[in-house]
Amino acid sequence: MAVPVADALSPGLPAGDVAAAGRFSRTRGALRTLEITIPAAVLLLLLFFCFVWPLIYPVPKPTGGSILDSGLPVGAPGHIFGTDNVGNDIMSRILYGGQVSFEVAAAVQAIGLVVGGALGVIAGYFGGPVDSVLMRVLDVFIAFPSLVLILAIVDSLGQSELNVIYALSVFSIPAFARISRAATLRLRDQPFVVAARLSSVKSWRIISGHLVPNMMPQLLTFSLLGAAVVIILEGALDFLGYGIPDPAPSWGKMIANGQTMLSVRPSLVIVPSIFLFVTVISLNLLGDGLRARWEVR
Amino acid sequence: MSTSVTSGEPGTSSVEPSRPGGGTASRRLAGSPALRVIGRRVLIAIPVLWGVTFLTFIVLNALPGDAATALLGANATPAEIRAETIKLHLNESIWVRYWNWLVGLLHGNLGTSLYYNQPVTSILGQRIPVTLELVVYALVITFVVSVPLAIFSARRPRGVVDRASMVFSMASLSVAPYVLALLLILVFAVNLQWFPALAQGTGGDIRDLTLPAITLAIPLIGFYVRFLRADLLEQMSEDYTVTALAKGLSRWKVLSRHALRNSFIGLVTVIGLNLATLIGATVIVEQIFGLSGIGWELLRAINNRDVPLVEGIVLVFATIVVLVNLGTDLTYDVIDPRIRHGRSRS
Numbered sequence: 001m002a003v004p005v006a007d008a009l010s011p012g013l014p015a016g017d018v019a020a021a022g023r024f025s026r027t028r029g030a031l032r033t034l035e036i037t038i039p040a041a042v043l044l045l046l047l048f049f050c051f052v053w054p055l056i057y058p059v060p061k062p063t064g065g066s067i068l069d070s071g072l073p074v075g076a077p078g079h080i081f082g083t084d085n086v087g088n089d090i091m092s093r094i095l096y097g098g099q100v101s102f103e104v105a106a107a108v109q110a111i112g113l114v115v116g117g118a119l120g121v122i123a124g125y126f127g128g129p130v131d132s133v134l135m136r137v138l139d140v141f142i143a144f145p146s147l148v149l150i151l152a153i154v155d156s157l158g159q160s161e162l163n164v165i166y167a168l169s170v171f172s173i174p175a176f177a178r179i180s181r182a183a184t185l186r187l188r189d190q191p192f193v194v195a196a197r198l199s200s201v202k203s204w205r206i207i208s209g210h211l212v213p214n215m216m217p218q219l220l221t222f223s224l225l226g227a228a229v230v231i232i233l234e235g236a237l238d239f240l241g242y243g244i245p246d247p248a249p250s251w252g253k254m255i256a257n258g259q260t261m262l263s264v265r266p267s268l269v270i271v272p273s274i275f276l277f278v279t280v281i282s283l284n285l286l287g288d289g290l291r292a293r294w295e296v297r
Numbered sequence: 298m299s300t301s302v303t304s305g306e307p308g309t310s311s312v313e314p315s316r317p318g319g320g321t322a323s324r325r326l327a328g329s330p331a332l333r334v335i336g337r338r339v340l341i342a343i344p345v346l347w348g349v350t351f352l353t354f355i356v357l358n359a360l361p362g363d364a365a366t367a368l369l370g371a372n373a374t375p376a377e378i379r380a381e382t383i384k385l386h387l388n389e390s391i392w393v394r395y396w397n398w399l400v401g402l403l404h405g406n407l408g409t410s411l412y413y414n415q416p417v418t419s420i421l422g423q424r425i426p427v428t429l430e431l432v433v434y435a436l437v438i439t440f441v442v443s444v445p446l447a448i449f450s451a452r453r454p455r456g457v458v459d460r461a462s463m464v465f466s467m468a469s470l471s472v473a474p475y476v477l478a479l480l481l482i483l484v485f486a487v488n489l490q491w492f493p494a495l496a497q498g499t500g501g502d503i504r505d506l507t508l509p510a511i512t513l514a515i516p517l518i519g520f521y522v523r524f525l526r527a528d529l530l531e532q533m534s535e536d537y538t539v540t541a542l543a544k545g546l547s548r549w550k551v552l553s554r555h556a557l558r559n560s561f562i563g564l565v566t567v568i569g570l571n572l573a574t575l576i577g578a579t580v581i582v583e584q585i586f587g588l589s590g591i592g593w594e595l596l597r598a599i600n601n602r603d604v605p606l607v608e609g610i611v612l613v614f615a616t617i618v619v620l621v622n623l624g625t626d627l628t629y630d631v632i633d634p635r636i637r638h639g640r641s642r643s
Contacts, residue, residue, distance in 0.1 A: 136341065140348035143618040145611055146577050151599055152356040182566070232473040236581050239475050240596070255476060262479060263487050273476045281471035288467070288523075 032293060039285035046279055050098035060089040062096040062249045081271050084257070090268075093249035094275055100250045101279065104165055104234045105227040111169040113223050116176025121207055121215075123177070124184025135181070138174040146171050151242050159245040164237060168230055179222055183215035217294035224287030228280040235276060251276045338626060342619045349615040350402075350608060354395045357604050366602075398608065407612070408605035412598070417609040420594070425613065428579055428590035434506055435513035435575075443518045447525035448552050454530060462522055469519035474578050478512045478585045509586045513578055520571070521564070528563045532556035565628050572621050576614055 053059065081090035123134040150167040157163045187193055188211070196206050235252025237243035244250045251272045258268030365381035366373070373381075387394075401408055407417035450459040472480075485491045485508060492508045532538055533548075533556055541551045580592030587593075591610055598606040 136345055136348075139345045139619070139622065140352065142622070143345055143615040144349050144352060145595070145614040148353060148595070148599065148607065148611055149356060152360055156359045156361060228471065233577075235473055236475060236577075239581060240584065252473075252475070255479070259479060262483055266483065269476075269479055273473075273479075276473055276476065277471055280473070281467060284467060284471050291527075
């Protein structure tokens with residue numbers, strides 16, 4: 001295990017992959033910048049189009065389209081990606097559906113990072129009964145088939161974006177907790193933490209000043225990669241009919257509805273799939289690029 | 298390698314006193330640490346499983362609607378529903394029903410499905426093999442592809458193989474399982490007609506399982522290749538691998554013999570963490586391909602409010618996850634005894 005000697009992680013310092021860094025340092029530096037800026041730019045563009053574009057440009061409504069316009073092909077005038085079976089503009093449904101995906105992903109990961117991260121650090125640092133109890137409770141949630149709880153939450157509270165967020169958070173929290181606990185266990189016996197403890201630094205100062213900053217890169221990277229998973233999961237819920245309630249558009253629902261016409265009009269499946277794929281791969285690439293830059297696993 | 302480090306060594310236990318509630322003495326007294334650890338871990342798994350079953354019962358009880366309504370349909374009269382409710386013992390309180398279910402469980406009886414009117418165990422017996430074959434098939438594909446691919450990638454970082462496998466794994470990791478399933482159906486079932494789009498029989502046929510297994514395996518391959526490659530590269534900058542290289546061993550040998558072993562620690566954790574996700578994915582994949590496995594049955598049972606059947610399926614899922622987590626923790630001890638000192642064995 002690479003032992004961090006400084007108590008703050010120094011970004012840009014190559015710790016892994018040393019041999020390659022020496023050989024390709026210049027191209028590698030440029031590549032690394034591109035590895036981060038390209039997906040970040042794509043994500044910003046997608047965010048802009050999903051959230052800002054409908055405000056400044058007269059995009060057709062995602063619902064209530066005219067049945068007379070139904071089934072228009074890709075490239076039809078006024079409808080770049082055509083229309084679906086009930087005449088709704090597909091481009092518009094992509095944009096509004098994208099809002100849902102981004103909102104759900106951001107909210108679920110934020111809840112997971114704050115709540116799960118805190119639980120994991122506390123459990124890992126203090127150990128003993130605190131650790132046992134917290135970890136057993138989280139074990140229950142990890143062992144619990146997510147779908148049952150998600151369907152139950154959505155069924156009993158009613159189908160809504162907020163309830164989908166709650167349901168998915170129940171599973172992002174244990175994931176973050178396990179990761180931050182593992183990071184705490186790895187850090188807590190490192191020389192710099194032991195030194196701080198021997199200098200009678202208070203526990204909360206060790207946690208906030210030494211442990212959290214050291215694991216933050218790992219948690220942030222994980223949350224970007226996790227956001228990609230959440231977007232896929234949210235689509236899966238739509239696919240099973242338990243996601244965002246019906247008139248509202250979402251990428252997963254568009255794919256699910258297009259499934260029946262797969263061999264006749266594959267564009268109904270392919271267009272939202274491409275947007276889903278580009279979003280998810282951008283999040284993954286950004287997470288991966290930051291992981292490489294921050295030298296975390 | 299750390300295989301020489303045993304649990305009683307003074308060098309490693311010097312950090313112990315800083316731990317509150319460390320129980321060093323009892324551990325030293327233990328005759329066979331491994332057995333004690335296994336015993337204690339199994340005992341811990343029981344409350345976790347109990348928690349899962351209890352949570353399931355509460356959650357299902359909170360759902361609107363019940364099995365009587367689901368069985369009789371929308372046209373049933375209130376009197377009929379009441380009669381059915383009494384017949385199914387749904388008029389008893391949730392605590393009584395849970396207690397009866399729990400007592401039955403301890404006698405090895407999972408109850409009777411409200412919907413099928415058959416023992417839950419016999420329904421599980423029909424459904425589990427399908428899902429098990431699917432998951433094992435997918436995992437076999439995953440490991441056969443990803444371990445060699447990761448080693449080849451790590452052998453020449455940023456080389457041709459590495460770049461190609463990174464592009465592949467990034468793409469495979471970013472494609473949603475349902476999209477992948479539809480894509481595979483479009484190409485291999487509709488156009489090439491190599492495999493059926495929907496399962497033909499009750500499952501078990503390898504042709505029926507191939508497309509679903511590939512659907513499950515592709516994202517997993519992406520994940521494990523990325524993970525294992527990153528970990529192998531980190532291992533390759535460690536002192537022990539540098540030493541091995543300095544002694545003249547080939548990079549290939551150091552990777553596959555030395556680094557891979559240590560990388561398995563991380564891999565083992567990740568498999569444990571991933572298993573719940575994999576089970577979630579089987580539900581969707583079984584749904585799309587029409588495989589009558591346990592995940593497919595779970596969705597039906599939830600819709601039918603078939604509490605005993607849902608409980609049975611949840612218990613199976615939870616037991617698998619708990620057992621794998623248990624195995625993960627125990628494997629830690631076997632692969633890397635140092636970890637034992639970093640935390641309490643509670």
